Amino acid sequence: VLVLRALKYNLKAATYLDTQSDKWNNYKTRFSELKHCDxxxxxxxxxxxxxxxxxxSMVGLPGKYDVHGDEVMKLFYENELEKIHEYCESDVLNTYMLFLKYEFIKANVSEEDYIDFLSYMRDFLRVxxxxxxxxxxxxxxxxxEISKVRS
Structure with missing residues (x-):
């Protein structure tokens, strides 16, 4: 999709299309996490x-706690759009927490920063x-998670 949009609007995509550097560490290489992470x-x-x-669930994060993906169509037809909205937001929160945890174990995020990111997220949610x-x-x-890291 990115290349097609670049073609349509004549946008430069040199970083994305970089094939001059190490062929195993560029944005398009599926298994490289240098420039992106699936x-x-x-x-x-x-x-x-x-x-x-x-x-x-395996790593102790909330996961699905209320609505599951297979219920979204039913909720849509029942006009429960707010529930769908919350379901999507909770997926984003799960993804963010999992990503933070992954970056922490890879040592890309320090213990102090990891705790700060989680504290900020907790405070943001409550406010x-x-x-x-x-x-x-x-x-x-x-x-x-903060307690686990501190102990």
Whole structure:
């Protein structure tokens, strides 16, 4: 999609299309994490097809706690758009927490920064998203993760 958009609008995409450097470490190389990271590919050993919910459950993150993907169509036809909205936001939070954890174990994020990112997320949720059904689930997950790192 990126290349097609670049072609359509005559946008320069030199970084994305870089084939002059190391052929195994550029943006288009599937297994390289130098310029991009497909989290599910990386954690699923490049093709095992592990679901986000499964990965989150395995590492102690909330995962799906209320709505599951197979319920979205039914919710849509019942005009439960707010529930779908919260479901999508909770997926983003799971992905973010999983990504942070992955970057932490790769030593790309220091212990101090990891705790700071989780603390910020917890505080943001409690202040800006206090009306969401997932707020306390994820805020407590942040606190739990911080406790694990500190102990």
């Amino acid at each position: 989290l599910l590919e990386s954690l699923g050993s490049n093709g095992r097809g592990i679901k986000l919910d499964t990965l989150c 800006k998203k206090s009306d969401r059904s997932y707020t306390e689930v994820f805020a407590k997950a942040c606190e739990s």
